[in-house]
Amino acid sequence: MAMAADEIEALIRAGLPDAQVRITDLAGDGNHYAAHVVSESFRGLSRLAQQRAVYATLGERMGGDLHALQLTTAAPN
Amino acid sequence: MTDSAHARIQDLVSKNEVVLFMKGTPLFPQCGFSSRAVAILERIGVPYESVDVLQDQEIRQGIKSFSDWPTIPQLYVKGEFLGGSDIMMEMYEAGELQQLLAPQGASHAS
Numbered sequence: 001m002a003m004a005a006d007e008i009e010a011l012i013r014a015g016l017p018d019a020q021v022r023i024t025d026l027a028g029d030g031n032h033y034a035a036h037v038v039s040e041s042f043r044g045l046s047r048l049a050q051q052r053a054v055y056a057t058l059g060e061r062m063g064g065d066l067h068a069l070q071l072t073t074a075a076p077n
Numbered sequence: 078m079t080d081s082a083h084a085r086i087q088d089l090v091s092k093n094e095v096v097l098f099m100k101g102t103p104l105f106p107q108c109g110f111s112s113r114a115v116a117i118l119e120r121i122g123v124p125y126e127s128v129d130v131l132q133d134q135e136i137r138q139g140i141k142s143f144s145d146w147p148t149i150p151q152l153y154v155k156g157e158f159l160g161g162s163d164i165m166m167e168m169y170e171a172g173e174l175q176q177l178l179a180p181q182g183a184s185h186a187s
Binding site for chain 1: 108109110141145146147148158159160161163164167168
């Protein structure tokens with residue numbers, strides 16, 4: 001079970017339309033990714049709430065098809 | 078099942094100041110994220126309780142709904158969910174985790 005990087009990006013952008021998303025395939029195996037997500041909607045939110053917002057866009061896929069996602073989030077500078 | 082899992086998890090995070098739910102053990106982590114979480118706690122040098130979710134299916138499933146968080150590892154400090162390994166790393170790099178886990182912050186007095 002794996003997911004393509006552009007599929008991850010599409011899901012995140014569907015849930016967070018303003019988000020800038022940068023996906024890195026860490027192991028080249030379509031299974032271990034890093035995502036850096038920047039969204040104005042994160043402003044004033046805790047790290048926990050920011051990451052929850054990203055996880056919400058991925059729904060059941062997270063922890064299922066998508067095994068390993070290293071996640072960092074920020075509001076725009 | 079969920080109720081009993083949640084009761085057990087509540088018990089664990091109430092009775093231990095610092096609890097890491099992880100895959101594997103601190104000596105033999107079974108996943109890169111759990112390994113990273115352990116490395117951060119070891120670096121800080123704080124005593125912690127670890128729970129190997131691979132040895133306990135009830136907790137493995139229950140912890141996700143208990144915390145409303147889809148991935149493992151998960152760190153609890155004083156009964157509060159702090160986040161997964163990415164948040165631990167960000168907090169560590171910002172010096173916040175060390176401060177939170179400093180002896181006066183998480184004493185074992187109780």
